[in-house]
């Protein structure tokens with residue numbers, strides 16, 4: 833086995849990031865199941881696609897740890913407890929979780945400034961999070977300003993369906 837190229841603290845931070853990404857993989861699967869049950873098939877398809885993307889993000893951490901000579905430990909995941917009761921709730925849950933992870937990566941990035949490979953690896957994740965937070969914030973803003981429009985959920989569901997198909 834190779835000698836690790838990063839210290840224990842850094843491994844712990846990347847394994848915590850891996851846990852977050854797998855947690856999001858799980859969260860989006862949960863949201864997809866809930867939205868399918870409520871008849872929002874566009875949102876269900878979008879969240880299912882998001883879940884696969886989160887799995888890809890987790891894999892990037894596993895690959896990077898391997899490149900650094902570390903065998904990643906897989907975390908145990910807790911079942912999702914919070915059941916969204918509407919499309920708005922589901923989008924809000926997605927927003928809150930993505931925002932939490934953006935804050936985590938901002939801190940991790942600051943701590944990595946003296947270690948170029950880790951810093952470069954984390955830049956992508958800061959970008960992914962910034963885009964995700966802004967995407968869900970925009971949907972929430974539309975839903976809030978159109979709250980008196982009874983078609984707004986179907987409009988958002990349709991938009992998500994198109995995004996799930998075309999990316």
Ligand SMILES: [Fe+2]
Pocket residue numbers: 853856885886889960
């Ligand atoms: Fe992610």
